[in-house]
Amino acid sequence: MMLLIAPVSGWAGGGGNSNYQAGDCSCHGTVSSATVGMSASSTLLTPGEEVTVTVTVTGGETSNRPLGAMILSKLSGSRTMPTENGWTVISDSVGTAVNYNEVSSYSGSATFAWKLKAPDTSGSYTLYARMENSANGVGYYKDYGAGITFTVSSAADGSNVVAIETPANGSTLTGNVTVDTLVNGDNITSAQLLIDGHVVSTSNGTALSYTIDTMDLTDGSHSIQVIATSSDGKTITKQVDFTVANHGALVLSVHQSEWIPTDIIFLAIVGCMVIVGTGGLRRKKKWL
Amino acid sequence: MGRRSRLPKVVRNNYERYLGLALGFFLFVAPFAVFTWIAYDLLGMEGNASIHSLCYRLPLDWLSGGSAAAVGPLAAVFIGVVLVVALLFGPLFCGRLCPVGAVSEFISRVIPIPDKFRMRIRDTRVTASLRYGFLLGFIALAWLAGGQAVQCSYGVNLGRYCSSSILEYMSLGLFSGAAPVNYWNTGLILTLITWLVLGGVMMVGGRGWCLFFCPLGALSGLSHWLGSKLGLYHIQFDEKKCRHCRHCEVSCPMWAIGLDHKVEPSLCMGCRECIHNCSFKAYRGGFGRQRAKTSMKVQDLVRNIKSTGTFMLASSTVPAAMIVTGPCASVGCAACPLGGACTVAMPLIFGGMVVYSKFGRIRRALSSLRSRLPRLGKS
Numbered sequence: 327m328m329l330l331i332a333p334v335s336g337w338a339g340g341g342g343n344s345n346y347q348a349g350d351c352s353c354h355g356t357v358s359s360a361t362v363g364m365s366a367s368s369t370l371l372t373p374g375e376e377v378t379v380t381v382t383v384t385g386g387e388t389s390n391r392p393l394g395a396m397i398l399s400k401l402s403g404s405r406t407m408p409t410e411n412g413w414t415v416i417s418d419s420v421g422t423a424v425n426y427n428e429v430s431s432y433s434g435s436a437t438f439a440w441k442l443k444a445p446d447t448s449g450s451y452t453l454y455a456r457m458e459n460s461a462n463g464v465g466y467y468k469d470y471g472a473g474i475t476f477t478v479s480s481a482a483d484g485s486n487v488v489a490i491e492t493p494a495n496g497s498t499l500t501g502n503v504t505v506d507t508l509v510n511g512d513n514i515t516s517a518q519l520l521i522d523g524h525v526v527s528t529s530n531g532t533a534l535s536y537t538i539d540t541m542d543l544t545d546g547s548h549s550i551q552v553i554a555t556s557s558d559g560k561t562i563t564k565q566v567d568f569t570v571a572n573h574g575a576l577v578l579s580v581h582q583s584e585w586i587p588t589d590i591i592f593l594a595i596v597g598c599m600v601i602v603g604t605g606g607l608r609r610k611k612k613w614l
Numbered sequence: 615m616g617r618r619s620r621l622p623k624v625v626r627n628n629y630e631r632y633l634g635l636a637l638g639f640f641l642f643v644a645p646f647a648v649f650t651w652i653a654y655d656l657l658g659m660e661g662n663a664s665i666h667s668l669c670y671r672l673p674l675d676w677l678s679g680g681s682a683a684a685v686g687p688l689a690a691v692f693i694g695v696v697l698v699v700a701l702l703f704g705p706l707f708c709g710r711l712c713p714v715g716a717v718s719e720f721i722s723r724v725i726p727i728p729d730k731f732r733m734r735i736r737d738t739r740v741t742a743s744l745r746y747g748f749l750l751g752f753i754a755l756a757w758l759a760g761g762q763a764v765q766c767s768y769g770v771n772l773g774r775y776c777s778s779s780i781l782e783y784m785s786l787g788l789f790s791g792a793a794p795v796n797y798w799n800t801g802l803i804l805t806l807i808t809w810l811v812l813g814g815v816m817m818v819g820g821r822g823w824c825l826f827f828c829p830l831g832a833l834s835g836l837s838h839w840l841g842s843k844l845g846l847y848h849i850q851f852d853e854k855k856c857r858h859c860r861h862c863e864v865s866c867p868m869w870a871i872g873l874d875h876k877v878e879p880s881l882c883m884g885c886r887e888c889i890h891n892c893s894f895k896a897y898r899g900g901f902g903r904q905r906a907k908t909s910m911k912v913q914d915l916v917r918n919i920k921s922t923g924t925f926m927l928a929s930s931t932v933p934a935a936m937i938v939t940g941p942c943a944s945v946g947c948a949a950c951p952l953g954g955a956c957t958v959a960m961p962l963i964f965g966g967m968v969v970y971s972k973f974g975r976i977r978r979a980l981s982s983l984r985s986r987l988p989r990l991g992k993s
Binding site for chain 1: 733734735740744748774775786787790800801804805808812817822826827924927928931932934935936938939963
């Protein structure tokens with residue numbers, strides 16, 4: 327209880343390594359001149375995947391006094407701690423598992439690192455960092471307000487982040503064909519569409535669409551690739567292979583070979599027709 | 615000395631019909647679709663002119679509980695004209711313009727299988743019962759079970775069993791290189807086989823699809839039947855001129871000429887092959903009602919009763935199949951514990967029946983051989 331009250335009251339000795347809400351530090355009301363940076367080992371995660379988040383503080387009020395940093399899911403309001411938003415803190419810089427860490431004597435540079443486990447539910451999650459210190463009786467703070475957005479994808483291969491929607495893999499194409507892609511991650515900063523390894527379209531993280539005139543391609547096997555790059559430099563590549571058959575359009579392969587119940591109904595009618603029709607053959611002496 | 619035409623006699627006798635059928639392809643099927651382009655220009659409409667612009671299945675969709683709005687204005691006018699013409703002058707579109715029927719009939723004519731090895735139903739009442747029974751079964755089931763339950767030729771989701779779209783797909787592949795991507799599915803392959811192989815090659819006249827699966831054909835037939843009852847144009851048979859050569863029977867692609875040589879108007883498609891192929895001029899097209907003798911009326915009544923069973927069979931086929939496959943619809947063939955065995959078994963059963971019927975002679979020969987073998991052994 328004492329630890330929770332301490333930072334609110336602006337205790338000059340620091341709050342200690344613990345779990346804090348964003349609002350617990352309201353006594354630090356002056357914006358620091360320090361620079362706060364934030365990075366993550368990956369921003370495209372599968373549910374439950376471990377990720378390391380690093381917060382760096384440089385400059386500012388170097389008074390050899392304690393300086394703390396916290397990671398938050400929100401910078402204001404309630405339920406701001408990562409653990410209240412699906413994350414699990416596995417470890418931190420001081421060997422515990424809390425969202426607020428301190429260095430006892432800040433002299434111009436400090437680094438904090440947390441190892442977190444990603445939420446179990448797919449979605450987009452953002453983490454922020456806040457630094458707090460004090461000098462000459464003034465409580466300072468500085469946020470990393472941009473935060474880092476993590477895309478947690480239930481598909482291990484990130485297929486709900488980047489995908490080639492059309493054409494289907496293995497399809498045989500003729501004429502003009504539209505390639506539609508899905509590029510869905512908040513942290514995707516660029517995407518490229520390549521045909522046979524040649525870039526034909528790019529975007530700054532938005533979905534790509536491109537029309538292929540298959541007459542420009544030779545009959546045979548070809549490939550379409552989409553390469554998406556996230557803000558942390560990680561790339562996801564999706565590829566579909568297709569066959570161009572402009573000169574054999576009548577012998578395209580069957581793309582959907584499953585039977586559905588109405589096919590059986592259709593066969594029943596055909597069967598009925600055939601049974602009655604072949605009945606006539608057995609009376610062919612009455613025929614011509 | 616005039617040079618003799620190398621065209622087959624059947625084409626020379628009725629050349630305007632074959633010209634019309636060839637023209638129909640260019641009039642209605644993309645990438646040509648000349649009729650549709652002209653209609654679009656005249657009506658100030660926009661869209662891709664194709665056979666789909668005139669889709670004649672949509673009215674059936676509407677009848678089976680779909681939306682009337684789905685029937686476009688061009689398709690509505692087109693279908694209306696076809697049916698009115700059928701009422702007044704016979705189903706001329708089916709017999710003289712329709713490219714779908716023309717292709718299967720053409721294939722039937724060029725593949726040299728003797729007619730005795732092809733299917734044919736000689737009793738016109740049975741044929742008509744099957745044709746209209748299927749139609750009734752589809753519409754009734756659609757009303758009872760909801761339109762989406764009937765995903766077959768007459769029902770909704772029409773593309774899966776659409777021979778017209780197959781024709782257009784092939785046409786686009788041949789003439790424009792712009793055939794749709796990933797077109798073929800199981801339903802379309804079944805349709806292709808039924809339309810061209812079973813209905814085309816394996817049936818006398820090659821109009822099996824038109825007879826049993828085409829909704830516009832069925833509606834046109836009904837319209838023509840009504841017209842003939844009202845004394846409008848229909849093919850009339852003069853019994854006194856008939857020499858019972860039966861050329862008319864085999865020349866009729868729609869199996870509309872029965873044992874009594876009369877043309878059944880609900881099956882007739884207005885091709886006039888009977889008129890052109892009868893050496894004794896026993897058939898002629900005309901208006902007016904023909905009075906039937908009382909004995910013929912009684913005979914007709916008896917035959918109608920006999921064909922009622924076929925009608926009931928046909929009209930119950932679709933609902934019965936739907937009941938049987940109802941559980942399949944909820945499970946899906948892929949998840950079925952039978953592993954989709956019925957999809958293999960049904961073609962095998964029907965195929966077996968065809969083989970059994972067609973190779974009866976071989977069966978008898980084998981039986982004869984078996985009976986002779988012991989005797990050969992003794993000698």
